[in-house]
Amino acid sequence: MLSQEALAQIDQEARKYPAEQRQSVVMSALRIAQAELGWLSRETIAFVADYLDMPAIAVYEVATFYNMYDLEPVGRHKLTLCTNLPCQLQGADRIAEHLKARMGIDFNETTADGRFTLKEGECMGACGSGPLCLHNNHRMHTHLTPESVDKLMDELK
Amino acid sequence: MSLHIPDTQVCLWTLGHENPSSLATYTAHGGYEAIRKILAEKMPAGEIIEQVKVSALRGRGGAGFPTGLKWSFMPRDYVGDKYIVCNTDEGEPGTFKDRDILIYNPHQLIEGMLIAGYALGARAGYNYIHGEIFEQYQSWEKALEEARAAGLLGHDILGSGWDFDLHAHHGYGAYICGEETALLESIEGKKGQPRFKPPFPASFGLYGKPTTINNTETLASIPWIMRHGGQAFLELGKPNNGGSKIFSISGHVNKPGNYEIPLGTPFATLLEMAGGVRNGHKLKAVIPGGSSAPVLPGEVMMDLTLDFDAIAKAGSMLGSGAVIVMDETVCMVRALERLSYFYYEESCGQCTPCREGTGWMHRIVRRIEHGQGRPEDLEELVRIGGNIAGRTICALGDAAVGPVVSFVRHFRAEFEYHIENKRCLVGA
Ligand SMILES: Cc1cc2nc3c(=O)[nH]c(=O)nc-3n(C[C@H](O)[C@H](O)[C@H](O)COP(=O)(O)O)c2cc1C
Ligand code: FES
Numbered sequence: 001m002l003s004q005e006a007l008a009q010i011d012q013e014a015r016k017y018p019a020e021q022r023q024s025v026v027m028s029a030l031r032i033a034q035a036e037l038g039w040l041s042r043e044t045i046a047f048v049a050d051y052l053d054m055p056a057i058a059v060y061e062v063a064t065f066y067n068m069y070d071l072e073p074v075g076r077h078k079l080t081l082c083t084n085l086p087c088q089l090q091g092a093d094r095i096a097e098h099l100k101a102r103m104g105i106d107f108n109e110t111t112a113d114g115r116f117t118l119k120e121g122e123c124m125g126a127c128g129s130g131p132l133c134l135h136n137n138h139r140m141h142t143h144l145t146p147e148s149v150d151k152l153m154d155e156l157k
Numbered sequence: 158m159s160l161h162i163p164d165t166q167v168c169l170w171t172l173g174h175e176n177p178s179s180l181a182t183y184t185a186h187g188g189y190e191a192i193r194k195i196l197a198e199k200m201p202a203g204e205i206i207e208q209v210k211v212s213a214l215r216g217r218g219g220a221g222f223p224t225g226l227k228w229s230f231m232p233r234d235y236v237g238d239k240y241i242v243c244n245t246d247e248g249e250p251g252t253f254k255d256r257d258i259l260i261y262n263p264h265q266l267i268e269g270m271l272i273a274g275y276a277l278g279a280r281a282g283y284n285y286i287h288g289e290i291f292e293q294y295q296s297w298e299k300a301l302e303e304a305r306a307a308g309l310l311g312h313d314i315l316g317s318g319w320d321f322d323l324h325a326h327h328g329y330g331a332y333i334c335g336e337e338t339a340l341l342e343s344i345e346g347k348k349g350q351p352r353f354k355p356p357f358p359a360s361f362g363l364y365g366k367p368t369t370i371n372n373t374e375t376l377a378s379i380p381w382i383m384r385h386g387g388q389a390f391l392e393l394g395k396p397n398n399g400g401s402k403i404f405s406i407s408g409h410v411n412k413p414g415n416y417e418i419p420l421g422t423p424f425a426t427l428l429e430m431a432g433g434v435r436n437g438h439k440l441k442a443v444i445p446g447g448s449s450a451p452v453l454p455g456e457v458m459m460d461l462t463l464d465f466d467a468i469a470k471a472g473s474m475l476g477s478g479a480v481i482v483m484d485e486t487v488c489m490v491r492a493l494e495r496l497s498y499f500y501y502e503e504s505c506g507q508c509t510p511c512r513e514g515t516g517w518m519h520r521i522v523r524r525i526e527h528g529q530g531r532p533e534d535l536e537e538l539v540r541i542g543g544n545i546a547g548r549t550i551c552a553l554g555d556a557a558v559g560p561v562v563s564f565v566r567h568f569r570a571e572f573e574y575h576i577e578n579k580r581c582l583v584g585a
Contacts, residue, residue: 016283016324018238021364023346027329058347065348065505067330068288084250085448085495086407086481122332122499123448124289125247125256127407127479128414138291 001047006036010051022052026062030069035138039070067122068137075110075117077156080134084123087130095131096120098146102153115156165393165401166417167381168254168374171262178296180303183264189309191383192271196317202233205276209379211387213399217254218244218335218372219447219476220552221465230359231277232367240368241273242344243284243376245293246328246335250448250499251479254403255373257415259286259293262377263300267323269376271309272383274321277369281322284373285340288328298325332503336551337370339505350507351551372477374403394420398464402478406431409438409484420464427463427480438484442567446476448496449556451563452489473563488583489568490575493560494519494526500557511554514545518561525572528579535565535572 002010010029017024029048034040040063049056063069070078081099083092100106103116110117126132129142141152170186171177183189195205210225231239243266247255258266270282286294301323304310312320326344328334334343338352341363362368378400382390391399398420404427407413411432418427424443434440440455445463451473453461461467468475483492501515518541521534542558549555565572574582 016326018364021345024326024344026346027343028327031327031329054346061348062346065331066288066328069329083495084499085492086251086413088492088495089408089481089483089487090413121289122330122503123248123250123252125287126253126290127251128253128405130407130413134289137288140289140292 001044002033002036002051006032007051023054023058026052026054026059027066030059030063031137034069035136039073073110075114077115078117078119078136080119080121080137082121082124082127082130082132082134084121084127086123086127087132090127090130092131095133095144095146095149098149102149116153165419167390167393167401168258168265168377168403169261169415169417171265177261178263178300180264180300180307183262183268187384188264188380189268191380192268192275192309193315195272195275195383196315196319199317202276202278205272205383208382208387209276212382212390213387213394213397214375214378214382214390215398215465216372217374217378217402217477219249219449219474221475224371224375227359227371228273228277228369230357231369232360233278235278235367238281238364238366239277239279240363240366241270241277241279241282242337242340242363242368242370243270243282243373244335244337244340244370245284245286245373246340247287247290247373247477248332248335249477249479250496251405251407251444251481252447252477253405253407254415254478256287256290256293257403258373258377259290259297263297264304265380266297266373266377267300267304267309269379270323271314271321272379273369273371273376274323275319279321279369281324283324283326283344283363285326285328285334285344288330291327294325294327301325331505332499333505333551333553336553339551340370341368348505350505351553353550395464397466402463402475404463404478404480406480406482408482409435409487410482411435418463421462421467424458424461424463424480428459428482431482434482434484436484438486440482441485441487442483442489444473444479444481444483444560446474447479448481448499449559450474450476451559452567453563454567474559486583488526488581489564489571490522490526490581493564494522496560497522497557500553500560504553504557508549508554510545510548511557514541514554515557517541518557522561525575528575530572530576530579532576534576535569538562538565 013028014025049059107120131144132142214224215221334349339349343349358368403417443458465475497519501519545554546558
């Protein structure tokens, strides 16, 4: 289900923890699985559980607890905009309106062509550079303006 | 206008140097000298802890607990593994200083964790890094590789015979994991739900072993203290509030950003460094220590100095040093609506008062904001707050109540106007 590279990455992460604490790698394993498969289906979760020798329910608990795991399919490009207060004060609402208008969707929706998913996020610990958003969980784009949002969207095919 | 920025930078001094994050830059300016000296002299752990006590370093993660005292809780003659854990789960709205430490001075954090690991007899350390800053998770791992290659981590560090290693653990989006025992659960591969205390982490921490958890900025301050002495650090700040502190200032200022200044600096000075209130607007309100800290009216804030004791005396908290500035255009009901949503969304669901109460508070604030408020709503908010605060396993419950109660207390007229007139007082 996961590629050899993904499994090798999980094994690499597992070396950080004592051998008898293999469960510690579950968060990384789910992240790596999601990066490869786009989202976490029940089957993927069961596979990770098997690989780590954990009960599937324990892995499912982790996958449902942390906000950045996607338990449903998302578009090729998931943009998560921080709308918490500091970013709001610095203009996140205007960016939210712009993103919604350009994509033609609301928060928690995906465009019909499967290109974009728009999410609302909580403080990402970078408020001084807000408004800002996260692209596919791992890349942050700061100091957003309607113009920079347009440019970003054009780059994401 | 040129502003005098005092030369008192403890953590972010690498800014302005070329390649601020590199090992070469750090070592060229005295980096890793403190741990070298400690290892060469086989300095007794008690001496290190004593310096940290003298420094009056207080935890930079929010609670302001004296670090030296915390370290002295670790059992000294425990046989078995012990751990040091760094808390970079920076998720308290308004706080963005630890990310800058990872970006601009990753090696000082590594050295701080080495010194802490040595002083506390730990076999390894973990740094729990906020989910949304994956790029810094990767770059800090690179810094670890650099340190390992230079013999500063791993087996027989600098030929001293001491073994110690550090690792990064990546979070994935849960504010609650900043709470130290939720963080430990999360490293163990579980849902991040806080543990009941006691037992405290110093006796039952990561994997059930004695563990000390400190904030990133706390640990990154340690090398400075060991290099210059605890007394020098204390003198940077003021009694009981040692050192400089990074203030993350955001919201309605011209130059949001991090400013590392001595504890005890007047708020007015910080505001000036940040370019003042945007567009020449009037200052309305300030949340001085991250969103969980009670809000204070602007005019109260203008008379305060930025240190743990002064802010506490004024009825709020210095917290993480996250200063959220609001100007006269802000509707306080709307601002509170967003904050109350945050706590509702992030409550881990373990304790009933917090799980249910944060939702109730959010729905009431939302209906006031949307013109459906009822006359009894303000009393109801305060009453619900009273039934959450102090009745939960961790402090998230109290954190959720702080903003609600303080917004209503200091800006009651605005809330009442919303309820009576079904619209906003700001701009009316
Ligand atoms: C809900 C909640 C969130 C917290 N978030 C953080 C955080 O993001 N970073 C942090 O260092 N401490 C956070 N804390 C405080 C930690 O529990 C702990 O006190 C701190 O990491 C200890 O380090 P220090 O003594 O060096 O400050 C949080 C506490 C609570 C209750
Ligand atoms: S509020 Fe948006 S990053 Fe902190």
